[in-house]
Amino acid sequence: MERVELTVNGSIIDAQQGETVLEACLRSGVYIPHLCHHNALRPIGVCRLCVVEVNGYANLQTSCTVDVEHGMVIRTEGEAINETRRIAIELMLSGHQADCGTCVKYLNCELQALKQYLVGDEIRVRRRSRLFGVTESNPLFSHEPNKCVLCGRCIRACHDLRGVGVLYYKSSHGEMYIGVGADPLNDVLLSDTKCRFCGACAEVCPTGAILDKFEFNTNKKRKESLLPCVHTCPAEIDVPRYIRFIREGDYAAAMSVIREKVPFPRVLGYVCVRPCESECRRGHVNEPMSICRLKRFATDHSLNRVRAQSISKQSETGKKIAVIGAGPAGLTAAYYLTFQGHSVTAYEAMPEPGGMLRYGIPEYRLPSHVLNLDIGEIIEAGVTIVTDTSIESTDMLLAGGFDAILVTIGAQDGVRLRIPGAKGENVFVGAEFLKAARTDSPIAPGNRVVVLGGGNTAFDCARVALRLGAQEVMLACIEPYDAMAASKDEITQGEEEGVRLLTSASSSRIKREEGRVAGVEFLDVTSLFFDESKKPHFETDEDSVHAVEADTVIFSLGQRLRAGEEFGFVKTETGFIETSLTGSGATDREGVFAASDCVTGTDKVISAIAAGRKAAQAIDKYLGGRGRLDQEPAPGTELPLQLDIVDGFASLPRTAPKFLPPSERIRDFRTVESCYSENEALSEAGRCLQCDLRLQIKPEKFWSSY
DSSP states (O other): OOEEEEEETTEEEEEETTOBHHHHHHHTTOOOOOSSOOTTSOOOOOSOTTEEEETTOSSOEETTTOBOOTTEEEEOOOHHHHHHHHHHHHHHHHTSOOOGGGOTTTTSOHHHHHHHHHTTTOOOSOOOOOOOOOBOOSSSEEEOGGGOOOOOHHHHIIIIISSOOOEEEEEETTEEEEEESSOTTOOOOGGGTTOOOOOHHHHHOSSSSEEEGGGGOTTSOHHHHHOHHHHSSTTOOOHHHHHHHHHTTOHHHHHHHHHTTOSOHHHHHHHOOOHHHHTOTHHHHSSOOOHHHHHHHHHHHOOOOOHHHHSOOOOOOOOEEEEEOOSHHHHHHHHHHHHTTOEEEEEOSSSSSOTHHHHTSOTTTSOHHHHHHHHHHHHHTTOEEEOSOOOOOHHHHHHTTOSEEEEOOOOOEEOOOOOTTOSSTTEEEHHHHHHHHTSSSOOOOOSEEEEEOOSHHHHHHHHHHHHTTOSEEEEEOSSOGGGOSSOHHHHHHHHHHTOEEEOSEEEEEEEEETTEEEEEEEEEEEEEEEOTTOOEEEEEEEEEEEEEEOSEEEEOSOEEOOOOGGGTOOBOTTSSBOOOTTSSOBOSSTTEEEOTHHHHOSOOHHHHHHHHHHHHHHHHHHTTSOOOOOOOOSOOOOOOSSOOOOTTGGGOOOOOOEEOOHHHHTTSOOOSEEOOOHHHHHHHHTTOOOGGGGGGSOOOOOGGGO
């Protein structure tokens, strides 16, 4: 681009052909007040704050609309200039509510900053009252026309930047304002327009006239509120980016985006509990995005099997790391440490790797071939996995030449209540029952099964029992129905398959006849709360004893750490491995780290993966690295400026999943839920608000930054 020279206030600055005077001055550090101008929008020069003197021009010129020319001589300050700016800012302030102290934009308002720069506290005109009310009908934004200064930024963002075009200048009772719909006399509901809820209008608004409703929540950082799908994901997967790749038909790239943060992209498409969806901003419009199902579609339809090979590895460090436990946390850490140049060996006591992914989640939820594909790519990346091997001592590994050890042995022992009859035949814990179901020797459940517990694992046990031949299965828990820990999907599917529920009930005794289980006695729970450690506290009605017939009882009340004493770890009061308060996962043993369920107790799969990644960062730093694990194997993608116009976008329904009929599900362990078809996935991906597009709009800098 051709370089030109300007003389500004007596000094020569460089400019580029095609720039405006305002752009050239701001880029060179010469501040010119402005409000209607925004770096992402075409200039229109209506605010008159950016006026300057240009030699050869008779009148003051708006610097945002004058292109630079070589040799141009410009003055940005002067009596006439300052007076014009003073009049312009006072006209704006005359119709603007004087409530800076209570406005959530206080100290972050461009108009407020300009007022201080141009006139300080001197206002020569009286403020006039405006009669507009605050509009809260938009589910994501608040609109307060009385704070609007009619700069037109929002209109240009809506029409020119995004190509949607639902905002217009309007008039009511002699007052101009900005509203929805082309009819100057009538507004319409935003949900009845083609609004894409992209938020560009709120992003460029210089005052508090258009605000994101999350601006009123001061507990979160702005980016966390803007991209809740990313920041509620424990692994912080770039959700909008991979959904955009799906919309573009590049499923391999979508999978690679997921793999940037997790080495189990396929597994998560089947079993993630979807914390991202609970906070999805699309859910405030009508229904949240089906983020997890789109993840499964991308990974099921990606033909790319060698992405791990395309990620560049760091130079070999010569450091050796042992990982005890080849579950999701251990294999995640091993995967990322391998790319840091370390040699990693994972030891697994079971015949096959995967940990609770393989032995704790039923086949109908997570097919073995899906898990094997992800683990296969971890092995392809260079991780060595040794199975059928129990590690008895970390000292042995350190003496064997390992420089660091990560313990991810999980929490494998199920909890039994200390009630009469809990010991003996036909009483099991959920972990051993589910593990046996994934082997060639499943436990025969009998005809009548009672599962004690209300979480997802309890429903897994109940649904597996049905598939193994149980005729009647009841799930009993202390929580009321609407407070059960299990996901809504698990509850619904379990009930569809015939699982009966007994809620607000505490088991008091397992009845036995001649040593065999005959039933379970319960008391009604009258009050219940959980303390900070999630321990339940409840009261029962001692006169409400009632019994349920059963010949098998399965406890599914949480899990605890089985091993640890042989490693010599310090344990917490709750019986898990104690690690450093810094969050590094370091134990009291030099060079030995611990992560995931053996530290925190049982948690979500995605949380275990995130814990493994965090442990990998800490270990890499311990071994002299920088702990930077981010890899970007996925190709870049240009963020679109303009959005597709979709009729009825606000009401587009969530693409419904498809399930096998309940009568067919319980016959075997086939996958219950079908993957989206391509048309269904593209339709669902098209519902995304693409909240990350906001990040491409750079905020205007305040005068104090120049």
